[in-house]
Amino acid sequence: MGKLVLYNATILEGEELDEARGYLVVRDDVIEKIGVGMPRNRGVDLKRGFVLPPFVNAHTHVADSIAKELYLKKTQPEVVGPRGAKFRALKGPKSQLIRAIRSVLLDMLCTGTLAHCDFREGGLAGVRVLQKAGGALPKSVILGRSSKWAELSRLLRACDGLGLPSLDAIRARALKEVVREVLGANKILAMHAAETAEANAASIRVTKKSEVRRALELHPSFVVHATWASEDDLVALHRADTPVVFCARANSLLGVGVPPIRRALGYGVRFCLGTDNVAVSQPDMFSELSFAWACLRRADSRVGGEEARALLRAATVEPLKIFDLPWSAVQEGARATFLALSRRNNLLDLTETYAGLVNRARAGNLRAIFVNGKRFKPSD
Ligand SMILES: [Zn+2]
Structure with missing residues (x-):
């Protein structure tokens, strides 16, 4: 069984994209847990980056x-x-x-x-x-x-x-x-x-x-x-x-x-x-x-x-x-299909997450795309 832990993240969770500061555990192709704070076992440090639906x-x-x-x-x-x-x-x-x-x-x-x-x-x-x-x-x-x-x-x-x-x-x-x-x-x-x-x-x-x-x-x-x-x-x-x-x-x-x-x-x-x-x-x-x-x-x-x-x-x-797509909001039990964004320089020191993301995030912030728990790399 494959297990992946992403920590030190701001996760936009559920249908409302509620902010959860903590970590996310992926087992196989599913989000097993979304937790607040630090996980017991460290994995990939997202360095205060963001996890959100595609x-x-x-x-x-x-x-x-x-x-x-x-x-x-x-x-x-x-x-x-x-x-x-x-x-x-x-x-x-x-x-x-x-x-x-x-x-x-x-x-x-x-x-x-x-x-x-x-x-x-x-x-x-x-x-x-x-x-x-x-x-x-x-x-x-x-x-x-x-x-x-x-x-x-x-x-x-x-x-x-x-x-x-x-x-x-x-x-x-x-x-x-x-x-x-x-x-x-x-x-x-x-x-x-x-x-x-x-x-x-x-x-x-x-x-x-x-x-x-x-x-x-x-x-x-x-x-x-x-x-x-x-x-x-x-x-x-x-x-x-x-x-x-x-x-x-x-x-x-x-x-x-x-x-x-x-x-x-x-x-x-x-x-x-x-x-x-x-x-x-x-x-x-x-x-x-x-x-x-x-x-x-x-x-x-x-x-x-x-x-x-x-x-x-x-x-x-x-x-x-509206559309029948094989993923859902980022939540426990859902398919592990989501985006991970880095803060880089443009998303540092935001006073508000949602406005910061819509106003300033760009493709250069895209650190990884996960599809069914696997890192997906678009290739030419
Ligand atoms: Zn048109």
Whole structure:
């Protein structure tokens, strides 16, 4: 039996990421004990470093990494709209797409992300491309899309669900049927909603309903963006217990706005974090957290450690309620899958742990990734 003791650590324990200063005992692939203070038998000294659950990036489009920075001098519709530049880039050779996706997945691992949820373009063939590029980790939760009704059943069998680019991607009459099929197959249904002010205003003008309202009528597993969610929309999201995936950096880089993270916290809306198009922003959850933290502080300078903790939860444990992943929060009896961060120079002398981590931690602090009790090394 393999036993490993990590001591002199700040462990972010359980669903709430409660701070426990002490040690952690791993036996085989399970966390056997989390203790306060010093263990009887010393093991690896983490030198006051941190143990926390792995990052889960709840929204990506990894294939458009084939054309990084293609958004320059373009508006959001010109980049990712139905006839946007990214769709021209995605028409490149499959071998190039696979190479680009592999490099992105590896970069995610090197920045502590062990799972991501991808809105994969290109129907069933597009799903297959990501499946071919991926390995065991990071785990790719793939939501496909298809404009062909005949393909939908096969698509759903091949991947984890349907990720709609917009509420208008499928004609209203067919949409209900599609939703029934997805939910009947027990798969994930998600969609972009209220990313831009213009599209949300058009929705209200034409249908008398906001995009978030229309999305909620479909009973999705989650919605992506909600950048332009109104107070009523946030109340409705809370009532429906439907999580939002905020993508703060992508929203800013595409010039569409700042997600209402502060207001979502106020209304008790559940949320996760995603990095959206890799053509626009690198899927690095450390960067996403620090940018989201700056957005939160910009909205309200009274926010403190509890709000920072909520962000950290959004990047780690909150997505575990949506996606079926083979790990849980860091707690006794759980699989020993977690990140170990060193303090190095940037995390010394923190007066508050959660705010310090979201504001300053970076990939260089990643000392080790443990997967099922074994040290995992991403390799090129
Ligand atoms: Zn997206």
